[in-house]
Amino acid sequence: xxxxxxxxxxxxFEGLLTSVFEAFKTRRFPAGVHARQAFQQSLCAIPTIIMxxxxxxxxxxAGILKKLGSLVYEQVWMAYLSNDPERxxxxxxxxxxxxxxxxxxxxxxxxxxxxxxxxxxxxVSRELNKLMGFVRFSVMENGVQFSEITxxxxxxxxxxxxxxxxxxxxxxLLYDPRRGLAGIYDAKAWYLADAVGLTLPEYSxxxxxxxxxxxxxxxxxxxxxxxxPRLQMNFMPKRYWRNMTEMRPxxxxx
Numbered sequence: 001x002x003x004x005x006x007x008x009x010x011x012x013f014e015g016l017l018t019s020v021f022e023a024f025k026t027r028r029f030p031a032g033v034h035a036r037q038a039f040q041q042s043l044c045a046i047p048t049i050i051m052x053x054x055x056x057x058x059x060x061x062a063g064i065l066k067k068l069g070s071l072v073y074e075q076v077w078m079a080y081l082s083n084d085p086e087r088x089x090x091x092x093x094x095x096x097x098x099x100x101x102x103x104x105x106x107x108x109x110x111x112x113x114x115x116x117x118x119x120x121x122x123x124v125s126r127e128l129n130k131l132m133g134f135v136r137f138s139v140m141e142n143g144v145q146f147s148e149i150t151x152x153x154x155x156x157x158x159x160x161x162x163x164x165x166x167x168x169x170x171x172x173l174l175y176d177p178r179r180g181l182a183g184i185y186d187a188k189a190w191y192l193a194d195a196v197g198l199t200l201p202e203y204s205x206x207x208x209x210x211x212x213x214x215x216x217x218x219x220x221x222x223x224x225x226x227x228x229p230r231l232q233m234n235f236m237p238k239r240y241w242r243n244m245t246e247m248r249p250x251x252x253x254x
Contacts, residue, residue, distance in 0.1 A: 004031065004045060004046045005028060005029075005030040005031060005045075005046050005048060006030055006031060006032050006033070006034060006045045006046065006047045006048065007019045007022075007023075007030045007032070007033045007034070007047075007048055007050050007092075008033075008034055008035075008036050008047050008048065008049045008050065009033060009034070009035060009036065009050050009052065009088065010035070010036055010052050011035035011036065011037065011038075011088075012052055013057075013077065013080050014052050014053075014054055014057040015050065015052040015057075016033065016080060016088055016091060016092065017056070017057035017060040017061055018050055018051070018052050018053045018056045018057045018060070019033050019050045019088075019092060020060050020092060020095050020096065020099075021053075021056040021057070021059060021060050022050055022056070023092075023096065024096075024099070029096060030048070030092075032086075032088075032089040033088040033089045033091075033092045034088060034089070035088060036049075038085065060095075061073070063099070064076070064095070064098075067099065067102065067103070068098050068099075068102070068103055068105065069103050071106060072098060072103070072105060072106055074121075075094075075106065075117055075118070075121045076091050076094060076095060076117060078120070078121045078124045078125060078128075078158070079091050079094075079117045079120035079121050079124070081124055081153055081154040081155070081157060081158065082120040082121075082123060082124050082153050082154075083152050083153050083154070084120055087120060090113070090116040090117055090120065091117060091120075093113040093116070094113045094114060094116065094117040096113075097111060097113050097114070106118075123153065124153045124155075124158075127151055127152060127153055127155060128155055128158050128159070131149060131151060131155055131159060132159070132162060135147050135149060135159065135163075135174075137172060138203055139203070139204045140200065140202070140203060140204060141202050141203070141204050143171075143204075144171050144172060144173055145167070145170055145171065145172035145173070146172065146173050146175070146200065147172070147173075147174050147175070148175045148176075148177065149174060149175070149176055150176065150177065150178055151176065151178075154176070154179060154181070155176070156174050156176050156179075156181055156182070156183040156192065157183070157192065159174055159183065160174065160183040160185065160190045160192075161190070163185070164185050164189075164190045167185075168187070169187055170185075170187065171185060171186050171187045172185050173185070175195055175198060175200075177198075180194060180195055180196035180197075180198075181193075181194070181195060182194075182195035182198060
């Protein structure tokens with residue numbers, strides 16, 4: 001590892017994989033990998049810009065799947081989607097070690113690089129499992145199903161295939177305002193799109209009626225004497241409440 005060398009990438013997963021390719025090609029392993037928009041120059045750092053190359057990234061991806069296996073690929077992909085500001089460096093170090101170690105890499109938790117990625121993957125996976133149960137879709141005036149989510153990690157790339165499989169004939173849109181990212185499914189295929197400043201249509205009249213009914217039902221089945229906010233937050237963390245119809249005083253209306 002070259003202690004003063006820093007790789008600067010565009011922040012994409014392909015850019016991160018390209019940095020792995022360049023490190024093995026040049027045999028110069030950086031002390032860190034950073035997204036261009038977040039990198040802060042220091043006096044002792046030598047930044048090297050790595051231009052994303054889909055062909056090189058594809059070769060690294062194929063190498064991960066062939067030499068390390070699909071479970072390792074899933075780990076690094078989900079670790080990349082975490083909100084950890086050091087995720088690029090952590091994934092890079094993990095892959096640099098993995099290509100030297102082989103398929104046993106996932107079991108070597110005594111290695112700091114392995115433990116780092118394991119922890120990132122676990123955090124993203126736990127939040128994903130919660131969101132699969134907490135996401136609430138609404139019917140907009142144009143007939144499209146819509147849901148706004150504000151996860152800690154970048155979950156839309158993981159949620160899109162899940163909901164596309166569950167609702168194969170229903171167009172829907174998942175929106176993450178924190179990242180300005182939308183996942184769009186047109187009942188044939190899904191894709192990601194930049195959605196900074198997204199303007200939404202109103203809820204449909206039927207949707208408003210159903211929200212009012214659901215809110216009334218939720219309140220009717222509640223037993224005031226058994227109210228336990230702390231236990232409720234253990235099962236349904238409070239950070240998800242703002243996007244859930246039953247937890248908003250206005251029923252989640254726009």
